[in-house]
Amino acid sequence: xxxxLNGEAHDLREGITVSDLLAELGLVQRxxxxxxxRAILPREDYPQRALRDGDVVEIVHFIGGG
Amino acid sequence: xxxxxxxxxxxxxxxxxxxxxxxxxxxxxxxAAAIEKSGAEIVTVAVRRVNITDPGKENLLDFLxxxxxxxLPNTAGCYTASEAIRTARLARDAGIGALVKLEVIGDEKTLxxxxxxxxxxxxxxxxxxxxxxxxxxxxxxTCKRLEDIGCAAVMPLAAxxxxxxxxxxxxxxxxxxxxxxxxxxVDAGVGTASDVTQAMELGCDAVLLxxxxxxxxxxxxxxxxxxxxxxxxxxxxxxxRIPRKLYATASSPLDGVLQ
Numbered sequence: 003x004x005x006x007l008n009g010e011a012h013d014l015r016e017g018i019t020v021s022d023l024l025a026e027l028g029l030v031q032r033x034x035x036x037x038x039x040r041a042i043l044p045r046e047d048y049p050q051r052a053l054r055d056g057d058v059v060e061i062v063h064f065i066g067g068g
Numbered sequence: 069x070x071x072x073x074x075x076x077x078x079x080x081x082x083x084x085x086x087x088x089x090x091x092x093x094x095x096x097x098x099x100a101a102a103i104e105k106s107g108a109e110i111v112t113v114a115v116r117r118v119n120i121t122d123p124g125k126e127n128l129l130d131f132l133x134x135x136x137x138x139x140l141p142n143t144a145g146c147y148t149a150s151e152a153i154r155t156a157r158l159a160r161d162a163g164i165g166a167l168v169k170l171e172v173i174g175d176e177k178t179l180x181x182x183x184x185x186x187x188x189x190x191x192x193x194x195x196x197x198x199x200x201x202x203x204x205x206x207x208x209x210t211c212k213r214l215e216d217i218g219c220a221a222v223m224p225l226a227a228x229x230x231x232x233x234x235x236x237x238x239x240x241x242x243x244x245x246x247x248x249x250x251x252x253x254v255d256a257g258v259g260t261a262s263d264v265t266q267a268m269e270l271g272c273d274a275v276l277l278x279x280x281x282x283x284x285x286x287x288x289x290x291x292x293x294x295x296x297x298x299x300x301x302x303x304x305x306x307x308x309r310i311p312r313k314l315y316a317t318a319s320s321p322l323d324g325v326l327q
Contacts, residue, residue: 007120008117008118008119008120009117010120012120027118027120027123028123028125029118029123032118032123032127033127033129033162033163033164034118034162035115035158035159035161035162036161037154037158040154042157042158042161044161045161045163060117060158061117061118061120062115062116062117062118062158062162063115063116063118063127063162064113064114064115064116064127064128064129064139064141064159064162064164065090065113065114065115065116065128066089066090066091066092066093066096066099066113066114066128067089067090067091067112067113067114067142067144067278068089068090068091068092068112068114068142068144068229068230068256068276068277068278068279
């Protein structure tokens with residue numbers, strides 16, 4: 003299954019949820035936000051929402067800026 | 069001043085009138101040390117994609133005491149209203165509050181704001197409940213429009229971002245201060261402590277800067293200088309300066325001069 007993650011295509015296993023993905027990336031404790039197909043995905047949906055082929059996911063965090 | 073002189077922004081009281089950015093530092097510990105020295109209680113951050121292949125172990129926010137510091141996410145790098153709105157929504161969703169430094173850039177070389185797009189984005193974000201702090205030209209009419217839309221403050225630039233040129237149009241800043249009912253925060257372009265002092269002497273409520281500290285040879289020393297510069301300017305403003313006169317007025321009494 004191909005999913006676009008932060009602009010790049012990644013092969014992910016079928017049925018992986020957003021929570022699973024964040025755990026695998028080590029981002030569970032981080033202050034992040036997730037956009038799925040251009041709409042913000044509410045935090046409470048992370049455990050339920052399984053990614054599907056063709057999904058476009060953006061994961062953002064805060065970095066230094068002025 | 070001291071106890072009584074509180075800077076209120078979006079309903080929250082602050083003792084410091086210096087807002088600092090977190091970009092361009094050597095590392096996170098230097099960033100944290102500079103914030104500490106500056107006395108700032110509000111710091112800006114940018115919203116960016118996580119590096120998926122290497123998310124990194126450390127994160128900027130881990131180095132900041134969030135019980136004491138208010139995080140002000142920016143929409144830096146956005147060139148359209150819709151990009152800025154999207155960025156602001158993501159920032160709020162990350163759970164650090166509804167404040168946003170709205171920045172819609174209109175020109176790559178000067179980084180001057182796209183004023184119509186800034187106004188358009190401000191309108192949408194205010195409607196959605198954001199506390200919008202727009203980065204804008206030193207133009208009183210635009211500042212008034214943004215205030216009327218419902219922005220929580222207006223943030224006229226002193227000079228182009230990162231230029232260090234200081235306040236290029238103090239008379240416009242003065243007019244903006246006189247007309248505004250929301251806080252006026254000079255944002256961008258200051259170079260050194262006397263620039264922030266001047267902003268405060270003009271009656272601005274606060275100053276926002278990043279490069280002037282991060283880019284100094286000794287950022288921690290400059291952070292302290294900026295804190296003192298803001299304090300000096302604020303006190304001078306409250307004290308009320310003497311009028312400018314063309315000719316001298318003797319400081320020593322003339323009575324009793326030896327004949």
